[in-house]
Amino acid sequence: MYALEDGHKKTIIAWHESTGDHAMKGYTAALPSGEAIHYIDRKRWFWLLSVFYPLQPFLGIWLHAETGNQAWLLFPLFTGYVVAPILDMILGEDKNNPPEEVVPQLDADFYYRLLTYAVVPLHFVTLIGAAWWAGTQDLSWWAFLGLAVVAGIASGLGINTGHELGHKKSRLERWLAKIVLAVPVYGHFWIEHNRGHHRDVSTPEDPASARMGESIYRFAIREIPGAFLRAWAIEKERLERRGKSAWSTDNQILQSMSLSAVVQLGLLIAFGWKMIPFLVVHNIFGWWQLTSANYIEHYGLLRLKDENGKFERCQPHHSWNSNHIFSNLVLFHLERHSDHHAHPLRRYQSLRHFEDLPSLPNGYFGSYLLAYVPWLWYWVMDKKLLALPHVNGDLDKINIDPRRKEMIYRKYGSPELSGPAGQQ
């Protein structure tokens, strides 16, 4: 949104209309034309949602403590999978971008970085708090497991925090990424995602890119072990170049996993055997959050090979996006995924929307719900995939599950659109 203040100064408002709130911090920069612009990030304080959103299990614990009704422990499932998609529907999309001229100032503003640092200890607090409640209260089996699920989902958000931190160059941020990834026991993610997924994204070789016709459940079986093995192979190769064993203390996967072991053994010692089922369920649901995000982020999208046999560089149309404002505000802008893959080091506050990109029907949480019902997901997404401008109905430009290829070609293929493969 642009609003001219006077002949020389332009105010660019990042989110909806200006409210005339001059207390908001602004950034001033010059356009190439010499004209001065003043930019106010309307989402500045709303990013605090990404810090507090993972604390939701405490809301359930508090309501249980107040009312004595154990069902309240499951309340975060309601906020996460009912309230969040509805808020995304009601609040809609935000397509505003910061002007490039102010991005260096926006990136340098320590406030945004501080939020990603602050959420790291909160993930530990949430896990320990939920484990304490599960370990010390007399809960029914369903409330106990429900609390483990809710805690796991919160720790899955820790993978999102680790994701934002792990893409940066500073040692501090990289270390914070490894530390926070210890909460969901996903220490390999930093290597797997940065060095594996970003390199191989939207290719049949990537275990973290879903194929057309692949259900999220089959994807999980391919993705979870595939991602670990790729991370291990990448780290082993790096350590071998340095003349070290894969089991050396320099192994960055083991560094994070050691912290996981300390935390989870500590909980076992503190709260006893009950922690075994609690932590198993917690860990699986933490990983499931990442699986869900990976599944929807690149479903069916395919990078083609160039004349040298290498995959084309990752383009913005190789990721599915969502501009839905609420879920973006609780996920450090993760849903502006095309810009992230095109420019992986770009900080969350500076990620951009582009027109004509593959777009998800709702924010991530609503899209996860669709993905959990495979036939519904295919019904919504396969049409969208085929209609993308760079695909234009051509099945040869889609990453298709080999097991479903014949069926998909029978259903959607036509010789004139998909070439010889369409006639199989």
Add this chain to the structure above:
Amino acid sequence: MTDFKCPECGYVFSEDAGDEHEGYPPGTSFQSLPDDYVCPDCSVRYKEDFEQI
């Protein structure tokens, strides 16, 4: 000895310094890096994308 820069994220591979963390000792020529080398910081640019500086 030359430096090579990733056009996406600005990572610089210096042949003089190598990259100890990645296991490339000082004096490693850019040419000798593996063919499937990708930028260690952003992973979205290949060896042939690097610019000599």
